Amino acid sequence: MKICAEKFHDECGVAGIYKKDGKDAAKFIYYCLYALQHRGQESTGITTSKGGVMTTEKGMGLIHEVFANGDVAKLKGPVGIGHVRYTTAGDSHIRNAQPFEVYHKGVQIAMAHNGNLVNARALRDQLEDEGLVFDTGSDTEVMLYLFARNIRLGAVESIREMCKVIKGSYAAVITFEDKLIGIRDVNALRPLCIGENDRSYVLASESCALDAIGAKFVRDVEPGEIVIIDRGGLQSYSMDLETDKKVCIFEYVYFARPDSTIDGISVxxxxxxxxxxxxxxxxxxxxxxxxxxxxxxxxxxxxxxxxxxxxxxxxxxxxYIGRTFIxxxxxxxxxxxxxxxxxxxxxxxxxxxxxxxxxxxxxxxxxxxxxxxxxxxxxxxxxxxxxxxxxxxxxxxxxxxxxxxxxxxxxxxxxxxxxxxxxxxxxxxxxxxxxxxGGDGDWFCKGCFGGRYPMEIPEELILMRKRK
Ligand code: SF4
CATH class of the missing domain: 3.40.50.2020 (Rossmann fold)
Incomplete structure (x- = not known):
């Protein structure tokens, strides 16, 4: 049953952990996702990587429902990513639960994404014309394929190639070859921050997830930044694209938890x-x-x-009103x-x-x-x-x-x-x-209040919204 949105709803939260001590990352991702549950209650999932070999568990429902049977303990490996998803009309299905995983040229890659690509349809058509077959209707799958097909260039270049063509909002976490990667779009529309403690690096949609596992807030990921964490520590790269910070102002109004700080501002x-x-x-x-x-x-x-x-x-x-509330x-x-x-x-x-x-x-x-x-x-x-x-x-x-x-x-x-x-x-x-x-308005998106959107919206998307 589709329940009409009475409020705006953010569609996702993401988290990623890199364990410096080599221990399993899954239970820490689980705790981070618990802290991010308000960002999505439809489905949840965790993928971990051990020596580049991945294990994924995901399902419909709240985190404690999906991981009710000790499934977190089955997820082995010191690196991993997780996702909570909010339901949208008509596509409340397990196949849309993230993280998504692909196996390409002998490499396993997983991705979890918060945001929405405005040119996903056009990119999907193009990829389908090239012979690609998609499993889901999700724009994250489009991103994943675009990333995977350039993987021979290495992590940074394959992300740069992907980001050259995708347009929209994305705060995403990726894992492959025991690396943890975080990216934030050139407008930084959706939040993503970095945390650290003695044992782990953390990437998360909100700082409340860092608090949940005793990690210290380090900083927010910058617009158009690629963060790569591996045995060598944390490195930052630029997407080499023009940036224009336009953080979603609704994060402060409604989406984020009040105990989070986003881009230097306490919610x-x-x-x-x-x-x-x-x-x-x-x-x-x-x-x-x-x-x-x-x-x-x-x-x-x-x-x-x-x-x-x-x-x-x-x-x-x-x-105690849950997502199944009638x-x-x-x-x-x-x-x-x-x-x-x-x-x-x-x-x-x-x-x-x-x-x-x-x-x-x-x-x-x-x-x-x-x-x-x-x-x-x-x-x-x-x-x-x-x-x-x-x-x-x-x-x-x-x-x-x-x-x-x-x-x-x-x-x-x-x-x-x-x-x-x-x-x-x-x-x-x-x-x-x-x-x-605390701002003059320059670095916030305020499109839904009649302000300008930070990018051009394809006509097709505007028409789709009208039919909603
Ligand atoms: S402020 Fe911008 S990103 Fe946020 S809900 Fe409104 S239009 Fe969307």
């Missing part, structure tokens, strides 16, 4: 600061400020502290089925409530949210959003509905107020959001 602090900015931009006469768990909470705390309105925990989230029908909602979020009457009753959410995509969740808060006895509900109105889709690895389904693309603020049933609705300004991440 928690940026969310908190967004709240303080909203208190100035969107003042409301209210009795209590609440946040939508989890990602709306730091901004709600910031709003409360800057406005002087007390903060309260007005919504309790059921932490969304209640409209009828059930009307009958009061509120399993995901429950209002705390002690905080809300007879209060004028400011509720801070991280984003508003279709608006259906906001409608339910307002009604849940009212059912907890709130006198007034003022809905504030810690990101500007989303008026365009994303083409860089984030699951977004078509433009017609984005509430802010189709409706005025007054209409959104009516649709959601809130007493007032407000959005942080784009300028305010950029201030919250």
């Amino acid at each position: 928690y602090e940026s969310r908190y600061k967004a709240g303080t900015i909203m208190a100035k931009e969107l003042p409301v006469d209210a009795d209590v400020v609440i946040g939508v768990p989890d990602s709306g909470m730091p901004a709600a705390i910031g709003y409360s502290e800057a406005s002087g309105i007390p903060y309260g925990m007005g919504l309790i989230k059921n932490k 969304q209640p029908s409209q009828r059930m909602r009307e009958e009061g089925v509120a399993i995901k979020l429950n209002p705390l009457r002690q905080v809300l009753e007879n209060k004028r409530v400011v509720v801070v959410d991280d984003s508003i995509v279709r608006g259906t969740t906001s409608q339910q949210l307002v009604s849940i808060i009212r059912s907890g006895g709130a006198k007034e509900v003022h809905l504030l959003c810690a990101s500007p109105p989303i008026i365009s889709g994303c083409y860089f690895g984030v699951d977004t509905p078509s433009k017609e389904k984005l509430i802010a693309a189709e409706h005025s603020l007054e209409e959104i107020k009516q649709i959601t049933g809130a007493d007032s609705v407000g959005y942080i300004s784009l300028e305010g959001l950029l201030r919250s991440v």
Whole structure:
């Protein structure tokens, strides 16, 4: 069953470990993936390499479900990569679970990727015309073949050849011949960082994965950088392409964990600061400020502290809602089925409530949210959003509905107020959001807020999105 995206969703998280002490890497990759579970819950997998011979275990479900039977212990070798994947429409299938592996000219190669190529279709057509047969619909497979076919040139040159032709977003980890490789696209759209401790080098989508295994954050992978880790240590190479840093600003708004730091900016602090900015931009006469768990909470705390309105925990989230949760029908909602979020009457009753959410995509969740808060006895509900109105889709690895389904693309603020049933609705300004991440906006992608995309989007992809 396809569950409609009520929020933007990042499509993946990646991790890679190189064990300096020669011990098995798998269980450390497993712990890293656990810390990255929020980036994808559809499938997970780990590939390890021992003397260039690889073993892969992957499956559908959460990490603890896929590796429930001690399968991690079967994965031998001091080098490995792992992946968690978020489901997108219609392709929730084991064959799309990563890492992907190929055997080419006597060499085994595995790759795991976070992001999306905008020219994957054209490249795939070209490769198919050359006689290649694909197993999956994934753009990662396209990348893997492009990398593998130049492998005789060595790791750096084969990556450079691949990166010359692929366009889009990619933070990827690769392993072959007991090397661990990390690459980040020329815009650095998706995050990838480097960590280290006495026993290991680590590559991961977010720094919270380094914390999970006691590794120290070293630095972020730069735009257009190739990092190769092997017996000789860590070496950095350039893709030799023009770079233009445009990190996805939504990582700070919603995707990343608050305890991660991405490109030098703490996710928690940026969310908190967004709240303080909203208190100035969107003042409301209210009795209590609440946040939508989890990602709306730091901004709600910031709003409360800057406005002087007390903060309260007005919504309790059921932490055990899994990916198989059946969304209640409209009828059930009307009958009061509120399993995901429950209002705390002690905080809300007879209060004028400011509720801070991280984003508003279709608006259906906001409608339910307002009604849940009212059912907890709130006198007034003022809905504030810690990101500007989303008026365009994303083409860089984030699951977004078509433009017609984005509430802010189709409706005025007054209409959104009516649709959601809130007493007032407000959005942080784009300028305010950029201030919250401490930047002038130059090195962030803000395409979904109506800003410019960092690259040209092929017409075919725009048409596909319209049909979604
Ligand atoms: S379009 Fe939006 S979600 Fe996509 S990469 Fe840019 S900022 Fe992130």
